[in-house]
Amino acid sequence: MTDAEVTECLARGREGDEKAILELFHYMYPLVTKLVEANLPARESAEDLVQQVCIKVMANLKQFSGKVPFLHWVSRIAVNTCLNQIRHEKRRPEVRLADLSEDEATVVEHLASTPGDLTASDQVASRELVDKLLGTLRPDDRLLMRLMYLEGNHVDEIASLTGWNKSLIKVRAFRARAQLRRRYRLLMKENP
Amino acid sequence: MNPIDDQLNRLFRSAAQGRPGPISAPPYGLETRVMAAWRAAPSGEAGFWDMTLLVRGLIVAGLITAVSFWPALTSSTATSATNPFADFLQLTDSTIPSDDAP
Numbered sequence: 200m201t202d203a204e205v206t207e208c209l210a211r212g213r214e215g216d217e218k219a220i221l222e223l224f225h226y227m228y229p230l231v232t233k234l235v236e237a238n239l240p241a242r243e244s245a246e247d248l249v250q251q252v253c254i255k256v257m258a259n260l261k262q263f264s265g266k267v268p269f270l271h272w273v274s275r276i277a278v279n280t281c282l283n284q285i286r287h288e289k290r291r292p293e294v295r296l297a298d299l300s301e302d303e304a305t306v307v308e309h310l311a312s313t314p315g316d317l318t319a320s321d322q323v324a325s326r327e328l329v330d331k332l333l334g335t336l337r338p339d340d341r342l343l344m345r346l347m348y349l350e351g352n353h354v355d356e357i358a359s360l361t362g363w364n365k366s367l368i369k370v371r372a373f374r375a376r377a378q379l380r381r382r383y384r385l386l387m388k389e390n391p
Numbered sequence: 392m393n394p395i396d397d398q399l400n401r402l403f404r405s406a407a408q409g410r411p412g413p414i415s416a417p418p419y420g421l422e423t424r425v426m427a428a429w430r431a432a433p434s435g436e437a438g439f440w441d442m443t444l445l446v447r448g449l450i451v452a453g454l455i456t457a458v459s460f461w462p463a464l465t466s467s468t469a470t471s472a473t474n475p476f477a478d479f480l481q482l483t484d485s486t487i488p489s490d491d492a493p
Contacts, residue, residue, distance in 0.1 A: 220426065220429050221426070224425050246418070250418075253424075254425055257425045258429065261429075311398065315401075317402070317405040319408075321405055322405050322406070325409060326406040328402065329406040376399075380393075
């Protein structure tokens with residue numbers, strides 16, 4: 200859907216055309232799902248959060264001025280909702296080797312023993328391992344690490360998504376990365 | 392590069408590739424809830440009652456001030472307009488000292 204089509208749908212929606220609003224909903228839904236799943240480790244709560252974000256977007260749609268692109272506006276609502284949600288989650292103090300599944304422990308071993316990228320069969324386990332490692336960080340740092348390293352967003356993009364200052368993002372990313380390094384080093388020490 | 396950093400980068404790369412694709416179809420019932428939220432939302436056209444309390448307060452204060460000063464403004468202009476000696480009399484009143492003054 201192009202920007203012009205979105206504007207047209209919004210205009211039709213303002214006149215009471217519910218079909219246009221449904222079109223907008225179907226247009227934004229994959230993006231909301233992607234953002235929420237990327238920023239929340241637990242899939243079950245992610246589904247609830249996707250619903251929460253969609254309802255929030257629709258409840259505020261009449262206030263959307265059109266000054267920023269529609270999907271950008273939706274992304275910001277989604278990221279802020281995720282951030283509010285994960286602030287309530289408790290962080291785990293640390294990850295021990297004993298907490299890892301067999302596959303996750305194998306990933307740690309592969310990382311230490313082979314220099315190249317991990318194989319496709321390690322992808323699911325490495326995702327779970329990353330979730331566990333990120334779970335030891337503060338919620339804001341966790342979100343930042345996900346946006347930066349898993350979603351591949353640049354500082355500018357993260358700034359526009361979260362509303363955070365660029366310098367703050369850089370400082371926070373540096374500290375979070377250092378913390379991750381410490382946690383990971385602890386795991387490696389335990390790895391025989 | 393620090394070996395720990397290198398390992399973390401490889402781990403992140405692998406995890407990013409292992410993420411599930413987005414769900415394309417919304418779950419049953421979400422459309423209805425979303426449409427209900429849209430219908431229940433207040434209109435986007437900002438009326439007087441949609442403004443913040445401070446803005447509303449400022450508008451009301453401005454109106455009260457204008458209404459309070461309006462009679463004074465209109466009466467002073469009316470006096471000077473109807474009586475050509477009004478300004479002259481006011482001037483003499485203020486400059487000539489009164490004999491009753493101590």
